[in-house]
Amino acid sequence: MPSIHPMYRGVAANFVRGGVTTIETAGHGIETERNFEKTPIFYLLNRGEKTGRWNLANGEGLHYAELGELALAGGTYHVINLCEFPKEVALRGLGFSLTSDAPGGFSDDQLAIVDELLPALGLAAYRVAVSKTATDILAVYTGARTSARILAGETRRGMGGSIDAAILLADLRNFTALTEVYQPGEIVEFLNEHFELIDRHVEENSGEILKFMGDSVLAIFPTNAEDPQKACKAALASAQNLLRANEALNRERTLNGGPDIGIDVVLHLGEVFYGNVGAHGRLDFTVIGRAVNEASRLEKLCGTLEQDLLLSESFAATCAVPCDYLGSFELRGVSKKADVFRLADAAS
Known part of the structure; x- marks a missing residue:
């Protein structure tokens, strides 16, 4: 057929x-x-x-x-x-x-x-x-996990619930500037190449991409209440693998005269609402909440701190890997300062 x-x-x-x-x-x-x-x-x-x-x-x-x-x-x-x-x-x-x-x-x-x-x-x-x-x-x-819930009947606005999840937010660095240089078809090809490798390494660690947002990707790794560290380690493995794969992709592309496109990744852990939001006749099954907002704000620090992988305090503490403390930073729209970490050299 x-x-x-x-x-x-x-x-x-x-x-x-x-x-x-x-x-x-x-x-x-x-x-x-x-x-x-x-x-x-x-x-x-x-x-x-x-x-x-x-x-x-x-x-x-x-x-x-x-x-x-x-x-x-x-x-x-x-x-x-x-x-x-x-x-x-x-x-x-x-x-x-x-x-x-x-x-x-x-x-x-x-x-x-x-x-x-x-x-x-x-x-x-x-x-x-x-x-x-x-x-x-x-x-x-x-996504497979989300589609299963939709097909099971979670199709009305507001349906869903709170879950704890490790959040992976990946953003292509300086991508907007490329739109001034390359044709739309080339831009789409670049996006697809990077999104493909992000998806591959998220999926292989049991995560799920919920949304492609322009040149950014939002993925979650739902946690088991009895073992949240497992989800964090899966998210960390995804981040490390996709960053290595991105380096290889850029090496190959630059040999042919193409651009080097970096990826900034933030890992966070927190409670989110996972379900339907939107209008009566047009819904989006996604995650929203303070943790998602914090992850988005943390991503802006990657350029400031010249780091391609940042970990929130909750993620670093739960994942229990060697980390370096980078400081406490104010996040726009968030009342409390955020302690930010990077992987220690040995962990990297």
Whole structure:
């Protein structure tokens, strides 16, 4: 079936008698398109036909690579039926193929049974496709943890609750100045490269990005009340790994004449409201609260202190790693001064 997932354009389920069921995905890109154009399904679509039959035993269709492989495996006859989905959805339809290894292939009665089953099969596939598409796309835009809560019914404004979380706020340094030098398409490419590595290292440590805000990223690592240090160490590992990965990315890009784009990261720990905020018909499932505001204000100190990684007092105390005290600073909109730390050289 086709897909609107940002990472792949189609998905196939393969059932083989006596074997295991396998799921295959086809990524986006020119190579995938060219490969698809060499398939019997593309042939049918191009001709506006919904059914195709090839007698493999007589050598029909063997110029298609997949049918040639089926013939070598003992296939004698191949049938493809296309089932259209409703036109109001982006998923165009289903390609259903069967291969027989019986001498003479499928009988007329067997093909008649397939034709009878196809409408029900198409309806079931449509139901699965729409459900999976909604789940996958929601996770892409909101994150796996957040999308699960939305699909579980947390869809009204104000729904949510307080949680304790380690907060990671990452901001691309001096990025606004780049917009004066590079074209919009180049700027988007730079953003995507850095966001990709941030996401990779947040996800691998069980964190979740909640929001891309211009050239900044907000991620959380929910804490276990009995072991908040675990979430802090996960957030710290993410920060250290993404900063190292960013250095490698910049080295490669500058070799090709591109810009060196640094990342400033702040780690904080505190209580936040995790849930729905916004208007009645337009919601955002995010985190808000004093801790988020403090993290945002702390990030402004990275440039002042010439540090690419700063830790709040609550984070440093809970994470229990060697740190250097950098001082106590006033934060705009925050009544109490904030004690700020950096990792000690040994910890770095």
